[in-house]
Amino acid sequence: MLRTLQVCFRRQVWRSVHSAAAGERSRRATAGAARRTVRRSGGRSCTVDPNLEEQFVFLDCPGLEEDPNEEEQALHQLCISSAPGLGPDPQVSSQKHMRSLERQLQVLKGRALQNSGPDSFIEFQDMDFPLDESIIKSKKKKRAEPKGEHRVFGTPDEDAPVSDTSCSGCGAILHCTATDVPGYLPSEKFKVLLEEGKLGEATCQRCHLITYHHKALNLQVTRDQYRDVVRQIRNHKALVLLIADLVDLPDSIIPDLTDLVGTNKHVVVLGNKLDLLPGDSPNYLQRIKQRLAQYCQDAGFGPQVTDLHLISAKTGYGIEALISSLQRSWKYKSDVFLVGSANAGKSTLFNALLESDYCKSRANKVLQKATISPWPGTTLNLLKFPIINPTPYRMFRRRERLKEALQQTEEELPVDELRRLQRLGRRAYLVGRVGRTFRSDGSRSDEIEFDPDSLAFGENRDGDSTKKAADRSHDELSHNELKDAHWLYDTPGIMKQRDIVHLLQEQEVRLVVPTQAIIPRTFVLKPGMSLFVGAMAQIDFLQGGKSCWFTVLASSRVPVHVTSLDKADSIYKRHAGHALLGVPLGGPERMEQFPALVPQDFSLEGRGYLEAAADITLSSAGWVAVTAAAGEQVQLRVHGPAAAGFGLRMTPLLPHIVSLKGQRVRKSAAYKPLRPAGLIDGLSAAATQRLQVKKKK
Structure with missing residues (x-):
């Protein structure tokens, strides 16, 4: 068929060239008669002859079941009909048929547009009668894409x-x-x-x-493929930075870490997303650190843990202390790997360290940042940047810079840094300052550019001094910069077996996963009442002698609804997928795809109205702290998808969170939420207090 079209196309070109002269004379005579007629009648001109039958050319796209002989006959008729002299305008008709043949060739060769339909191969010559603009605009509207899918x-x-x-x-x-x-x-x-x-x-x-x-x-991409990439660490001498999501403890801690990285690795545990958690007491950071160390011990790799830090990769809190600790302890022994569960914040930490003193001074200008998102499994392979060698001189200069930064007042801060601190202060509890001691891009041309990364290697193989490194291009790192260098690697996240994120669609994940400071919402419930966290979780207060407080620590974009136990089923059937419960979105059609809620029964013993008895964990969505009277026996029933991994944490992460509630809302089970004050790391206490006062105003 392709050969037949090519022959017809060449034959048509030859005939159109030789018939151009005759066609031109005929066209001029016809056009002159038409103009004289128009002048006599006073009407508009038209290029369409009403006495001739209008011809259309359609592209035939036969299916697999059609007879190939019929295709050849159709092509033969198409070539015959394109012969000169059969239409009102041979030249225009021949050009029209040639363009149609070109498109047919493109279709056969696989180069035609995917969205081309039969209507796109129809060509009209009514130049003086344009279509209505409203019709044209309506046809140019984009086709509505199915919900949850992307083109x-x-x-x-x-x-x-x-x-x-x-x-x-x-x-x-x-x-x-x-x-x-x-x-x-x-x-x-x-x-x-x-x-x-x-x-x-x-x-x-x-x-x-x-x-x-x-x-x-x-x-x-399967879970095993993610794990196979991380298993490459087993054969390397390296330091493992294990990142744990503090919002999802202890599920965010990899239980079989030794199987992935080996038993001969030193492990530094990093509790990330500390900026999202409110402080329920003055010593809450030490308590969270102890809880995290205990969870690591229960997971079986406690003896390998050499250090533990609480950080916020997003706001920079604790990053400078982490860098100083790594440069003092691990120094420049070998490579470093970031390991952790999906959506724990590894890529965000990778980008933060790329802009810090832990990375070579010029590498951040050459390498691109890792892609970060609230969706798990964003990183698919190993990303890396070269680590700076912490020489004594560099360590000294770094300590001096950190001391000067700590003594800065609010008026001495750069404008960009001040705006950053104010912006993050509205979205997080803990904010840090991450800077660079050495930079390779000088702002003045008469200054001698000092690049410690290149000077540390002395002379290159050709004998030229590394002073020429200041004039090199910023397109790529040189051989001397990469020679004998150690690297920090960002690894793919380990997919958890059970997580609520796996059951949600794109827009729902952005609503559920907390990205800003969590403001606790407290409700008082009596026995026989139910609390909905969106349409994802339902907590029934079955039995108890007195009322209990339920404090929800989840994203503020997830609605919380309280009702009686006898109305819970009807409310879920009527409002699941709608605005009242919020997540999931999409009405009854979406709820047909969402798995059914499976009940679990839990028993608690109250510890008093100042300390939570336990936390109901909602995987990556957060948790609900339950506070009951001392010695009170509480029976709860938690409804949630079986694949979501909801459970009970008997040791509350923030036991005094109930103290962060405001006044009782009149005629309601809710209390007014309160947000505690935050902290800026790397800034004096007086400057931090002044910034907080400005934020409140």
């Missing part, structure tokens, strides 16, 4: 070879063969970047959608 732009090319370049955002190998495989780029963009040699600077389409459009594409 994959561009076209794949299955025959194109896979590159050897990794995505700078997630670490996946870049290619253009399949849209649902990690590292996909449209073939139109992939081939251009490959020819220009700029593929190493590109990110895959998935990272682009996550970063700029807050959309996530579903990929065919």
Whole structure:
């Protein structure tokens, strides 16, 4: 069929060229007669002859079940009908048929547009009678995409070879063969970047959608594939930085860490997302640290733990103390790996360390930041940056910079830093300052640029002094900078077996996963009442002698509803998927896909109205602290999806959280929420207090 079309196309070109002269004379005579007629009648001109039958050319796309002989006959008739002299305007008709043949060839070769339909191959010549603009605009409207799905732009090319370049955002190998495989780029963009040699600077389409459009594409990646990447650490001498999500303890701690990284590794545990947790007492940080150490001990890798830090990779709290500790203890022995469960904040910490004294002074200008998102499994392969060698001189200069930063007042802070602290102070409880002691980009041309990373290697192989390193390009790191260098690696997150995030859609994940400071919401319930945390969890207060306080520590975008136990089922059936319960979204159609709630019964013993008895954990969504009278026996029934992993934490993480409640709302079971004061790390107490006063005003 392709050969037949090519022959017909060449024959049509030859005939159109030789018939152009005769067609031109005929066209001029017809046009002159038409103009004289128009002048006599005073009407508008038209290029369509009403005495001739209008001809349309359609592209035939036969299916697999049609007879191939019929295709050849149709093509033969198409070539005959395109002969000159059969239409009102041979030249226009021939050009029209040639364009149709070109499109047919493109379809057969696989280059036609995916959205082209039969109507796009119809060509009209009514130039003097344009269509109504409203009709044109209505046809140009975008086709509504199904809810929860995103359009994959561009076209794949299955025959194109896979590159050897990794995505700078997630670490996946870049290619253009399949849209649902990690590292996909449209073939139109992939081939251009490959020819220009700029593929190493590109990110895959998935990272682009996550970063700029807050959309996530579903990929065919299994839990075992994530774990296989992390198992590469077993054969290396390395330091493991284990990141645990403090909002999801103890489920965010990997139980079989030794099976993944080996038993011969030193482990530094980092409790991340500390900025989201309110302080329920003056010593709450020490208590959280003790709880985290106990959970690591219960997981079986306690003897390997050499240090433990509480940090916030997002706001920078505790990052400078972590860097100083690593430079003092681990120094420059070997590589460092970030390991943790999905959505624990590894990529955010990777980006924070990339902009700090832990990274070589020029690497942050060359390497791109990792892609971060609230969706689990964003990082698909190993990302890395070179670690700076903490020489005594560098350590001395770093200590001096930290002392000067601690003595700064509010008026001495740079404008950008002051705005950053004020912005983060409204969204977090704990904020830190992360800076750089050495920079390789001088602001004045007459200054001698001092680059400790390059000067530490002395002279290169050619005998030239490394002083020339100040004039080199910022496009890539030199050989001397990478020679004998150690690296910090960001690994893919280990997917948890049970998590509420796996059951939610894209927009629902953004609502459920906390990204700002959690403001506790407290409610008082009597026996026979129920509390809904969205449509994801239902907590029934079955038995108890006195009322109990239920403090919800979850995202403020998830609604909380309190009702009686006998009305709970009807309210869930009527409002699940709607605004009252909020999450999931989408009405009855969405709730048909959402799994049914499975009940679990728990028994608690109250410890008094100043200390919570236990926490009902809601996996990545947070938890609900239950506070009851001392010695009171409380019977609870928790409804939730079986795959969500809801459970009971007998040792509360914030036992005095009930103290952070305001006055009772009149004729309601709710209390007015209160937000405790925060703290800025790396700033004097007086400057921190002045910033807090400004924030309150």
